[in-house]
Amino acid sequence: ACSRLVLGIESSCDETGAAVLDETGLILGESLHSQKEVHLRTGGIIPTVAQQLHRDNIERVVQEALERSGVDPGKLSAVATTVKPGLGLSLGVGLEFSQRFVRQHGKPFIPIHHMEAHALTVRMLQPVAFPFLVLLVSGGHSLLAVARGVDDFVLLGHTLDEAPGDTLDKVARRLSLTKHPQCSTLSGGQAIELLAKDGDRKRFSFRTPMGQTYDCCFSFAGLRNNITMTIMKEEEKEGIKQGTLLSSVNDIAAATQHTVACHLAKRTHRAILFCKANGMLPSSSPTLVLSGGVASNQYIRKALTVISELTGLHLLCPPAKFCTDNGVMIAWNGVERLREGKGILPPNVDVCYEPK
Ligand code: KG4
Numbered sequence: 001a002c003s004r005l006v007l008g009i010e011s012s013c014d015e016t017g018a019a020v021l022d023e024t025g026l027i028l029g030e031s032l033h034s035q036k037e038v039h040l041r042t043g044g045i046i047p048t049v050a051q052q053l054h055r056d057n058i059e060r061v062v063q064e065a066l067e068r069s070g071v072d073p074g075k076l077s078a079v080a081t082t083v084k085p086g087l088g089l090s091l092g093v094g095l096e097f098s099q100r101f102v103r104q105h106g107k108p109f110i111p112i113h114h115m116e117a118h119a120l121t122v123r124m125l126q127p128v129a130f131p132f133l134v135l136l137v138s139g140g141h142s143l144l145a146v147a148r149g150v151d152d153f154v155l156l157g158h159t160l161d162e163a164p165g166d167t168l169d170k171v172a173r174r175l176s177l178t179k180h181p182q183c184s185t186l187s188g189g190q191a192i193e194l195l196a197k198d199g200d201r202k203r204f205s206f207r208t209p210m211g212q213t214y215d216c217c218f219s220f221a222g223l224r225n226n227i228t229m230t231i232m233k234e235e236e237k238e239g240i241k242q243g244t245l246l247s248s249v250n251d252i253a254a255a256t257q258h259t260v261a262c263h264l265a266k267r268t269h270r271a272i273l274f275c276k277a278n279g280m281l282p283s284s285s286p287t288l289v290l291s292g293g294v295a296s297n298q299y300i301r302k303a304l305t306v307i308s309e310l311t312g313l314h315l316l317c318p319p320a321k322f323c324t325d326n327g328v329m330i331a332w333n334g335v336e337r338l339r340e341g342k343g344i345l346p347p348n349v350d351v352c353y354e355p356k
Pocket residue numbers: 013138139140141164165166168169187188189190193292293294295296297298323324325
């Protein structure tokens with residue numbers, strides 16, 4: 001058979017990823033370089049550092065994906081690359097590389113919206129028909145949308161300040177969790193999930209954000225402020241300085257995770273009721289897709305399972321490696337667009353990236 005082949009390239013944040021997929025979603029070759037350890041050490045992403053790491057790795061990552069697939073660049077049907085949203089300096093590296101590549105090999109170019117790619121990934125793994133509801137939660141994003149088609153999304157809610165993964169990372173940093181023997185190499189979200197397992201969430205109670213706001217947006221900055229105040233009080237009680245591990249760290253982690261889960265579940269519940277009231281989802285077996293780095297949190301997943309069961313939705317959550325940034329999801333979005341002939345550009349068109 002002569003299935004069409006797509007090379008996907010991702011560099012919007014802190015992962016340099018590439019993959020070659022055939023039209024059915026079979027992954028022929030992939031490669032991923034993560035900068036997460038570097039950024040963990042500096043306590044956050046420094047854009048120029050991220051840019052340099054993408055530059056250092058993009059050529060090798062793309063070569064590896066191609067070699068592993070055994071596909072000659074001449075045999076590709078198109079190249080798909082993330083052009084928005086993300087860090088401008090990071091996006092630029094992947095885009096410049098791709099533009100040179102498509103010109104050199106005379107291939108069509110498919111600019112990809114990173115969030116569209118996250119939302120569609122589930123369809124590579126199993127048949128999920130449009131429309132479906134999607135909740136994307138990671139370090140950089142937080143949104144609720146109805147996916148009505150490959151390039152047709154209705155945005156129901158977004159974060160008004162920061163994304164939940166960002167909040168968890170900042171709380172973890174404030175608690176100095178990298179000093180905890182079990183957490184030295186974990187992301188903030190992973191550290192909080194692990195410590196929360198041995199914590200009593202009821203020892204602290206944080207108000208769930210936006211209880212009186214009648215939309216589907218999110219807000220985490222106020223919650224983070226409450227958590228920080230609590231941490232300061234605890235430090236005073238224990239007579240220790242910032243930077244020292246609190247004895248109540250497990251309980252604070254558990255209460256933090258619980259409140260983030262409640263907020264996500266409540267906003268999603270509102271979105272489901274809104275969709276139902278407006279006939280925006282199919283009446284038989286409607287689906288909620290949960291994705292993004294924060295989706296690997298089992299406690300948060302459980303909260304969304306409860307909401308889904310309550311409202312009769314079927315919850316789907318791709319395995320962790322497909323929830324976080326990678327080249328595969330970009331290649332898959334390329335396949336979906338190629339199939340429908342949407343947004344495919346000739347090799348010589350100049351494309352700009354858009355951070356927002
Ligand atoms: O999707 P991702 O790899 O990168 C982007 O942000 O785009 O997500 C990373 C985020 C980080 O903020 C990290 O703390 C969070 O996802 N995360 C988690 C867990 N694993 C990663 N948050 C909660 N629980 C987890 N198990």
